[in-house]
Amino acid sequence: MVLNSGYKEFMFGFIKKVVDTVGPRESGGAEEKRAGLMLEEELKKYCDSTAKEDATYHPRAFVGFIPYAMIAIYLSIVFFWVNPLISSILCAAALAVTLTEFGRYIEVVDLLFPKRVGTNVYGRIKPKEEIKQTVVFSGHLDSAYQFNVWAWFKGYWGVIITALAIVNALFVLVISLIRMVTMEGPFWSFNFGNYMSLIASGGVYRYLWYIMVAVGVVTLPMLFFLNRRSVPGAADNMSGIAISLGVAKYLDDEKKKGGFVPKKTEVLIMGVTGEEAGLRGMRRWLDRHEEEMKEHPYMLINIDTVFDFEAMGVIEKEVSIGAKHDPELVDMIYNIAAKDLGYKFKRTDLPFGATDAAEWSRRGHRATNMLAAPFDSGLPPNYHTFLDTYDKIDARSLEAMLDICITFLKKIDSQV
Incomplete structure (x- = not known):
């Protein structure tokens, strides 16, 4: 020394x-x-x-976008049955911002924040x-700022939940694109009148959608990822x-x-x-x-x-x-x-x-x-x-x- x-x-x-x-x-x-x-x-x-x-x-751009990205993912799951194009666009946007701002530290949505x-x-x-x-x-x-999810879930569990949210967005995007290409009839609709029947007759997509929903529930804490206090x-x-x-x-x-x-x-x-x-x-x-x-x-x-x-x-x-x-x-x-x-x-x-x-x-x-x-x-x-x-x-x-x-x-x- x-x-x-x-x-x-x-x-x-x-x-x-x-x-x-x-x-x-x-x-x-x-x-x-x-x-x-x-x-x-x-x-x-x-x-x-x-x-x-x-x-x-x-300063808030770096992680402040996360709740908005999560909302986009949840909306994409909702739109999956009536409008897979909207689902694809929402998930693609959420992934793009996450992987650039949070993943690569590139300033993408900064001008939208104070x-x-x-x-x-x-x-x-x-x-x-x-x-x-x-x-x-x-x-x-x-x-x-306190990362609430990492504070609430000890060890690597907070990171795992964060990663699951990203993986789920990618999953929803891929399945939405596949459904959009293979489905019969228009894939651009805002008619939710027969929503439950679409799920019931969805075949293999029904089970894939259940996975989206299940992972969405597990990753709900990501809506509150960021504490407003440092x-x-x-x-x-x-x-x-x-x-x-x-x-x-x-x-x-x-x-x-x-x-x-x-x-x-x-x-x-x-x-x-x-x-x-x-x-x-x-x-x-x-x-x-x-x-x-x-x-x-x-x-x-x-x-x-x-x-x-x-x-x-x-x-x-x-x-x-x-x-x-x-x-x-x-x-x-x-x-x-x-x-x-x-x-x-x-x-x-x-x-x-x-x-x-x-x-x-x-x-x-x-x-x-x-x-x-x-x-x-x-x-x-x-x-x-x-x-x-x-x-x-x-x-x-x-x-x-x-x-x-x-x-x-x-x-x-x-x-x-």
């Missing part, structure tokens, strides 16, 4: 201070801005310069010599903010006592808006800074959801969004953590969801994400729920992650 005592308490104290004084931080909301100001106040103590940049986006202006906050720490590369340590300032967001993701801030404090402490100062590596410490709104804040930051990133190499070490000392790791791939992180960065962090420092540490994939690192990797920039959460054994009870409080955080995980970040920075700077 390269750290002296005090950093663990410093990082945990910052998390506690923000959660106690600010509380939940809706994407682009006043509380998120207050947390950003608190971060900026700390960064001014340790960085050579700080900056704030506005980012405009529509606009917010969030703020990205970051500090710059200059190297001793000319800048040859920039390393960014980041976490996101906002906290998620969660405390201690682990997700004041932990990432605190660890990034710990890097800044460590470098300042070292500089004051004549210790380690990066020779040719500029360091950016970032607090990002709108991650829980579908990576919108990091997307806006990259849109603004991508040209200057061509001047010399940039790399991102994003830190998101740290609370379990026994479940630390580095992400290789974020599957649903299609992001594969830089293998050299992944290897270097894994080797530092598991071999050089001796931590229990793993390589892992993120099967669903995404981190801000995904936005970098999808654009071809070097990035990865570190986490300390047991996602491979089911959804943790405090993930995107009101249980995400700082008493769930094992402070040893904060200290270990900072240790890994500092060791990585020293190693990457020595290679320039």
Whole structure:
């Protein structure tokens, strides 16, 4: 371990201070801005310069469409017998929005939702010599709306119900298209007068329709998927903010006592808006800074959801969004953590969801994400729920992650 005592308490104290004084931080909301100001106040103590940049986006679009998509699926089941064309259109629309907005984080229906202006906050720490590369340590300032279904149904059951709703939409779409092609007579009707007789004489379609209805009943909670209130967001993701801030404090402490100062590596410490709104804040930051990133190499070490000392790791791939992180960065962090420092540490994939690192990797920039959460054994009870409080955080995980970040920075700077 390269750290002296005090950093663990410093990082945990910052998390506690923000959660106690600010509380939940809706994407682009006043509380998120207050947390950003608190971060900026700390960064001014340790960085050579700080900056704030506005980012405009529509935070509720990312998951706010889900109840409307569910209503479309239920209407398609109702219309199945009299108008399979309408059923097909409704299901196709629900699937298209779900797979783009929620699956691939593409902004499709955003303009239909209210606009917010969030703020990205970051500090710059200059190297001793000319800048040859920039390393960014980041976490996101906002906290998620509670995902009710994931809170109500523990383990992977919430995810299974979510997946069932998507599969049911695909099932209804396929069967509606088949029925539309094979049925006798017009498939465009709004006559519900003989609805029950159509079901009774529906043959094999009757049993397929019963399956649609049954799965529709099971997935009814999806109508209430999203809570309108945000969660405390201690682990997700004041932990990432605190660890990034710990890097800044460590470098300042070292500089004051004549210790380690990066020779040719500029360091950016970032607090990002709108991650829980579908990576919108990091997307806006990259849109603004991508040209200057061509001047010399940039790399991102994003830190998101740290609370379990026994479940630390580095992400290789974020599957649903299609992001594969830089293998050299992944290897270097894994080797530092598991071999050089001796931590229990793993390589892992993120099967669903995404981190801000995904936005970098999808654009071809070097990035990865570190986490300390047991996602491979089911959804943790405090993930995107009101249980995400700082008493769930094992402070040893904060200290270990900072240790890994500092060791990585020293190693990457020595290679320039």
